[in-house]
Every structure is written in C-alpha cells, then in structure tokens.
Amino acid sequence: GQSLEQPSEVTAVEGAIVQINCTYQTSGFYGLSWYQQHDGGAPTFLSYNALDGLEETGRFSSFLSRSDSYGYLLLQELQMKDSASYFCAVRDNYGQNFVFGPGTRLSVLP
Amino acid sequence: EAGVAQSPRYKIIEKRQSVAFWCNPISGHATLYWYQQILGQGPKLLIQFQNNGVVDDSQLPKDRFSAERLKGVDSTLKIQPAKLEDSAVYLCASSAMTGVNTEAFFGQGTRLTVV
Numbered sequence: 001g002q003s004l005e006q007p008s009e010v011t012a013v014e015g016a017i018v019q020i021n022c023t024y025q026t027s028g029f030y031g032l033s034w035y036q037q038h039d040g041g042a043p044t045f046l047s048y049n050a051l052d053g054l055e056e057t058g059r060f061s062s063f064l065s066r067s068d069s070y071g072y073l074l075l076q077e078l079q080m081k082d083s084a085s086y087f088c089a090v091r092d093n094y095g096q097n098f099v100f101g102p103g104t105r106l107s108v109l110p
Numbered sequence: 111e112a113g114v115a116q117s118p119r120y121k122i123i124e125k126r127q128s129v130a131f132w133c134n135p136i137s138g139h140a141t142l143y144w145y146q147q148i149l150g151q152g153p154k155l156l157i158q159f160q161n162n163g164v165v166d167d168s169q170l171p172k173d174r175f176s177a178e179r180l181k182g183v184d185s186t187l188k189i190q191p192a193k194l195e196d197s198a199v200y201l202c203a204s205s206a207m208t209g210v211n212t213e214a215f216f217g218q219g220t221r222l223t224v225v
Binding site for chain 2: 042048087101
C-alpha cells in the first residue's frame with residue numbers, strides 16, 4: 001500500500017517564500033511529482049524528482065530525500081496567482097500508477 | 111497540441127440513475143487514467159488503461175462503475191446506479207507512455223452531483 005501526507009493549508013503573503021512538505025510510504029518508489037490545481041481547474045504538472053536533491057524551475061523548486069521518504073515544493077516570490085492546491089504524487093505499482101496526496105491549499109495574501 | 115477533452119462538464123442526476131462520462135486523450139498517448147476527486151481531497155485513481163488494456167482497476171467499485179477504452183483512444187466511464195457518495199469531479203488524464211518520469215496531462219473534469 002501507499003500513503004502520502006501533506007499539510008492541509010498554508011498561508012503566506014505576496015513576495016514571500018513558502019515550503020510545502022510531503023512524506024510518503026510506498027511499497028515501491030519511482031519518483032515524486034508535484035501538481036498544481038486552481039479551484040475548478042485541472043491538475044497541472046509542476047516538477048518531478050527521481051533522485052535526491054533539488055530541482056529548480058523558475059520560481060518553483062522541488063526537493064527529494066529518498067532515505068527520509070520526504071520531499072518538498074518551494075515557491076519563491078509568491079504571487080496572488082499561486083493561490084491554489086498543491087499535490088505531491090508518487091508512482092506506485094512498479095512505476096505504473098500515480099497516487100496523489102491529500103493536497104495543500106495555499107492562500108497568498110496581498 | 112490539443113489537450114485532454116472531457117464531456118460533459120457538469121451533470122446532475124438523481125440517485126439510482128445512470129450516467130456516462132467521455133474522455134478523448136491527447137493524440138498518441140497510450141496511457142489513460144480515470145480519477146475521482148471528492149471536494150477537498152486529492153484525486154483517487156479508479157482505473158488505468160494502457161492502449162485498450164486495463165493495467166489497474168483495483169479501486170474501481172465494479173458493482174456500479176465500468177469503463178472501457180475501445181480502439182485504444184477514447185474512453186467512457188459509467189456509473190449505474192449512482193449513489194449520493196458518487197458526487198465528485200471525475201478527471202481523465204493521459205500520458206505518452208507508462209514510464210517513471212512521464213508527466214500526466216489532465217482534462218477539466220466532469221463535476222457530478224447526485225441528488
């Protein structure tokens with residue numbers, strides 16, 4: 001089986017930096033992905049980590065520690081449009097299925 | 111490149127009625143997923159197809175849910191009969207192949223309300 005844990009809500013102000021954590025337990029591990037979902041919208045892919053370390057893509061970075069079964073998404077220079085839900089996801093079943101975490105709702109305040 | 115298309119966008123039905131959702135994945139994508147997303151929760155995988163074969167349907171309530179992907183392209187998900195707890199957004203996603211670093215592209219979803 002598999003389970004993922006994320007904080008349910010995070011609040012920050014424009015221009016700030018926020019970190020969204022994700023811990024996971026899986027029967028097999030093939031990488032950690034992050035998706036963003038605005039209210040009423042479709043989840044959209046943000047990043048993927050297969051190996052330990054930090055991956056940077058513009059204002060967003062993602063980190064993975066396989067030994068700790070832990071990862072995080074780092075959002076810098078927050079903008080109002082970053083207000084959304086963020087989901088971590090792992091591949092399970094020998095890398096076949098995407099299993100999503102419960103999601104973290106980020107609210108960016110002016 | 112056209113995205114994943116789903117229809118209808120919204121559906122309201124009474125409990126015990128039937129409903130069907132349609133999904134057209136991105137052209138050339140071999141893998142297709144159906145997810146159920148209850149308000150405030152993460153997407154839950156219902157079924158995964160590789161071409162027209164089922165890879166995983168372990169979380170599909172088979173007494174009332176069914177899905178098919180004829181010819182390995184379009185897919186339909188059916189609920190018969192619907193229950194109140196089926197109220198959710200049903201998301202279809204596709205990816206180019208089953209690979210450990212392959213991004214999944216999602217459609218806008220169908221919001222189902224069972225009354």
